[in-house]
Structures are given as C-alpha cells and as structure tokens.
Amino acid sequence: MARSLCPGAWLRKPYYLQARFSYVRMKYLFFSWLAVFVGSWIIYVQYSTYTELCRGKDCKKIICDKYKTGVIDGPACNSLCVTETLYFGKCLSTKPNNQMYLGIWDNLPGVVKCQMEQTLHLDFGTELEPRKEIVLFDKPTRGTTVQKFKEMVYSLFKAKLGDQGNLSELVNLILTVADGDKDGQVSLGEAKSAWALLQLNEFLLMVILQDKEHTPKLMGFCGDLYVMESVEYTSLYGISLPWVIELFIPSGFRRSMDQLFTPSWPRKAKIAIGLLEFVEDVFHGPYGNFLMCDTSAKNLGYNDKYDLKMVDMRKIVPETNLKELIKDRHCESDLDCVYGTDCRTSCDQSTMKCTSEVIQPNLAKACQLLKDYLLRGAPSEIREELEKQLYSCIALKVTANQMEMEHSLILNNLKTLLWKKISYTNDS
Numbered sequence: 001m002a003r004s005l006c007p008g009a010w011l012r013k014p015y016y017l018q019a020r021f022s023y024v025r026m027k028y029l030f031f032s033w034l035a036v037f038v039g040s041w042i043i044y045v046q047y048s049t050y051t052e053l054c055r056g057k058d059c060k061k062i063i064c065d066k067y068k069t070g071v072i073d074g075p076a077c078n079s080l081c082v083t084e085t086l087y088f089g090k091c092l093s094t095k096p097n098n099q100m101y102l103g104i105w106d107n108l109p110g111v112v113k114c115q116m117e118q119t120l121h122l123d124f125g126t127e128l129e130p131r132k133e134i135v136l137f138d139k140p141t142r143g144t145t146v147q148k149f150k151e152m153v154y155s156l157f158k159a160k161l162g163d164q165g166n167l168s169e170l171v172n173l174i175l176t177v178a179d180g181d182k183d184g185q186v187s188l189g190e191a192k193s194a195w196a197l198l199q200l201n202e203f204l205l206m207v208i209l210q211d212k213e214h215t216p217k218l219m220g221f222c223g224d225l226y227v228m229e230s231v232e233y234t235s236l237y238g239i240s241l242p243w244v245i246e247l248f249i250p251s252g253f254r255r256s257m258d259q260l261f262t263p264s265w266p267r268k269a270k271i272a273i274g275l276l277e278f279v280e281d282v283f284h285g286p287y288g289n290f291l292m293c294d295t296s297a298k299n300l301g302y303n304d305k306y307d308l309k310m311v312d313m314r315k316i317v318p319e320t321n322l323k324e325l326i327k328d329r330h331c332e333s334d335l336d337c338v339y340g341t342d343c344r345t346s347c348d349q350s351t352m353k354c355t356s357e358v359i360q361p362n363l364a365k366a367c368q369l370l371k372d373y374l375l376r377g378a379p380s381e382i383r384e385e386l387e388k389q390l391y392s393c394i395a396l397k398v399t400a401n402q403m404e405m406e407h408s409l410i411l412n413n414l415k416t417l418l419w420k421k422i423s424y425t426n427d428s
Contacts, residue, residue: 054091059099059114063223071137072196073189075180076220076227079105086227088112092234098314102230109230110219111311115200137192137223149191150175156198161288162320170208170287174198177207180220196224201290201321202313208287214278214308231309236271236297237262237373258297265377266422267306272370273418274308275300276411279362282316283407289319291358293340295365315340319358327356358398363407367393367414374418382421389414 064081066072079086088101096116103112140149150171157167164170178186178194186194197203203226209215216229237258262268282290294315301311322339331337331347337354338344342365345355371390378386393410396403 053093053096054099054101055093055096055116056088056091056099056101056112056114059116059225060088062116063114063225066137066223067189070189072193072223073180073187074193074220074222076105076225077222079220080222080225086112100312103227105219105227108219110227111216111230112225112227113202114225115196137196139195140188140191142188144188144191146175146186149186149195152195153198157287159324160204160318160321162318164287166286173207177218193221193223197221197226200224200314201317204318205282205290205313205316208285209281212278212281214274214281214310215313216309216311229309231301231311232303234298234301234311236300236302236369262373262376263306265374265379268373268377269418269422270306271302271308272374273415274302275366275370276363276415278308278310279366280411283362290316291319291322291343292316292362292365293322293343295342295362295369297369317343322358323356326354329354361396361398361403361407363411364394364396367396379421382417386417389417 060080063072063077067077067081076086086103086105088103090102092100092102092111094100099112099114099116101112103110140152144152153171153174154167157164157170161167174194175186178190180190180193203218203221206215206218206228210218216231219227219229221227263271279292282292292315294312299310299312299315301309303309317339322343326337326339326345329337330352331354332352334344334347337347342360344359345357346359347353348355367390371394374390375383375387389410393414396406396410
C-alpha cells in the first residue's frame with residue numbers, strides 16, 4: 001500500500017548510490033590524472049636537468065675538432081677521436097661546465113673529465129673581477145720555444161703556489177707529463193693541452209701527488225679533457241639509486257639510509273686512515289699547502305681493498321692562490337668570504353673586506369666528516385676515546401697558537417688509535 005502511495009521512493013536509494021559512485025569515480029580519475037601530470041612534470045624537469053648537466057657529446061666534439069685541425073694533441077686524442085676506443089659511460093656531472101663520466105679506455109675503466117668552458121679564477125658565486133673573453137688553447141703560440149714555455153709554466157706556478165724554492169723541478173715534471181708520445185720532445189699541440197690543463201687545480205695536484213697512494217693516477221689527456229684512474233666505490237658511504245627514486249626520498253631519511261650502507265667498522269677505520277694520510281699529503285707538501293674546500297662524502301671513494309681514493313679534487317686549491325684571490329674582497333658578513341663549502345675566512349667589519357686566513361684547517365674538516373662515519377658501530381672499548389679525539393680535532397683552528405704541533409699530534413693519535421684496533425684483523 002505504501003509502495004503505491006510513493007511509487008518513486010524505491011528508486012531514490014539506488015539513484016543516490018549511483019550518483020555517489022559517479023562522484024567517487026570522478027574524484028579518483030581527477031587525482032589519478034593529477035598524479036600523472038605532476039609525475040610527468042617532475043620527470044621532464046629532471047630529464048632537462050640531466051641533459052643540461054651531461055654534455056659529453058658536446059665535449060667530445062669540441063675536443064676532437066681541435067685535435068683534427070692540429071691545435072691540440074695528447075696520448076688520449078687518437079683513442080677518443082679516431083679509433084674511438086675511449087668512450088663515455090655513466091654521467092657523474094654535478095655542474096654543466098665540469099663534465100665527469102665513468103669511461104672505458106682500451107678495456108681499462110677510468111674517469112673522464114672535461115671542461116666545457118675555461119675558468120680564469122676561482123668562482124666565489126660573484127666574480128672577483130669581470131670575466132674576460134678568451135680563446136681556448138690560444139697559448140703557447142706558434143714559434144714559442146721550449147725555454148719560453150718553461151718560463152711561462154714557472155710564472156704560472158709562482159702565482160699559484162707562491163715563491164717555492166723547487167718550482168724548477170715541478171716545471172721539468174710537467175714537461176715530462178706533457179710529452180704524451182714519449183718522443184723526448186713537446187710538440188705545440190701537446191704544449192697547448194698542457195697549458196690548458198695547468199689552469200685546473202685537480203690536474204696540477206694529480207701531477208704533484210702522482211706517487212701518493214690516495215691520489216688517482218693520471219691515465220692520459222687530450223686538450224683539457226683528461227682520464228684518471230677509476231675508483232670502484234665513488235662515495236664514502238651510501239647506495240646508488242636511480243634518480244627517479246631519489247626524487248621521492250626525503251633528504252633526512254636519505255642521510256640515515258646512507259649510514260646503513262657502509263662497510264664494516266674495521267674497513268671504515270682503514271678508509272678513515274687513508275683520509276688522514278691524504279690530509280698529511282696536502283698539508284705543507286713539497287710545493288706548499290693545499291686547502292680542501294669541499295670535504296664531502298661524494299668527493300671521496302675507495303677501492304676493493306678499502307684504500308681511500310680521491311674521486312673529485314677540483315675544490316682542493318693552493319693556499320697561496322686562494323689568499324691572493326680572497327683578500328680585500330668586499331663583504332657584508334662572513335658568509336661573503338666562503339669558497340666551495342668549507343674554506344671560510346672572516347669579514348673585517350671595520351674595512352668591510354675579507355681577511356686572507358682560512359679559519360678551519362683541513363684536518364678539522366676531515367674529522368667533521370668522519371665523526372658520524374666512525375662513531376656508528378665503533379667498538380665499545382675505544383668509542384669514548386675516539387669521540388674525544390674527534391671532537392678535539394674538529395675544534396682545531398688555523399689561528400690557534402702552536403696549531404701545527406696540535407695538528408700533527410691529533411692526526412698521529414687518531415691514526416694510532418685506529419691502527420691498533422684493526423692491525424690484527426683481515427681488514428688491515
């Protein structure tokens with residue numbers, strides 16, 4: 001009877017459910033398309049960034065054009081441009097003008113680095129002086145004698161390294177390296193390549209420290225492209241993930257996750273000892289002091305024997321060169337007096353100029369990096385002493401009295417503590 005009085009009532013509930021289902025479906029479709037749109041946009045932006053960062057083909061074309069026209073020469077030129085037995089693999093570039101790739105040269109793994117533009121001076125974010133227009137590989141010019149080229153190199157070293165007494169030995173070493181075909185003579189093409197490479201601090205440091213264990217060996221060069229020894233593990237810790245996955249991992253969680261993917265503690269101790277030894281190598285070395293201005297995990301690696309190997313030394317600069325460039329630079333605060341991430345001087349508020357003394361020595365920066373790395377999983381019997389020594393190391397200041405003595409004492413104490421703990425293990 002009720003049904004006859006309201007004949008449409010039994011239809012209302014199904015209609016309501018149908019309308020609600022349509023609303024939910026539309027909402028689901030909307031958010032699905034929104035997710036697809038946002039995801040596609042992120043991938044597009046990342047791909048655009050990748051193509052901007054990874055310009056290996058452009059780099060090879062520039063170098064090979066110069067080689068084929070006889071402007072430059074070097075031991076890697078024929079393999080790169082003619083036989084094509086030197087080729088680029090995975091891109092490791094972090095800046096468009098500094099190209100870095102894993103590569104293969106005659107079946108040997110290596111790291112290929114190439115400069116997309118020449119830099120006349122250290123980049124402090126804002127220019128120290130107006131950038132000058134220059135022609136790549138314009139020096140030395142045709143007709144330059146070997147003696148004149150040696151004088152050019154000597155003057156460059158004097159400006160970069162200061163008035164060291166043994167610069168002539170370094171000049172002779174550079175000429176030996178520049179003679180890529182080992183015929184006893186440096187051709188004009190080889191000299192142009194060597195001159196371009198000597199503007200790069202990493203190349204200079206590789207030559208100076210070529211006999212040191214923790215410096216990657218130079219395999220060859222062509223123009224300002226050079227190939228260095230490959231390193232099996234290209235970061236101090238962490239796990240390599242596809243960049244698409246990296247997008248969705250929060251930075252804090254990523255740092256915690258990286259700490260889980262580290263070698264066993266004895267192996268970490270051996271790697272840490274390698275870093276301390278490298279700090280010794282660049283601290284008052286044979287040609288002056290070099291400053292480590294980007295002491296981050298991504299610049300350090302290690303081989304299958306857990307010996308530390310430097311991966312990127314482009315931000316390790318001669319102290320004399322840095323002081324000359326930063327002194328008297330206009331500043332508003334100490335933040336204006338920074339090179340890289342770790343080389344900081346102070347801003348003199350009375351003159352509004354940067355001072356020349358770097359505040360923190362290399363060893364303090366290395367200990368800051370090693371603190372969490374070594375303390376995580378450290379044996380309980382040495383943890384307290386290790387923590388104490390690491391914090392004493394981090395507190396080191398360049399301006400402190402007897403800094404060099406404290407530097408040597410802390411460095412030796414740390415090495416001794418670590419070696420004593422691992423000397424009777426297989427990891428030593």
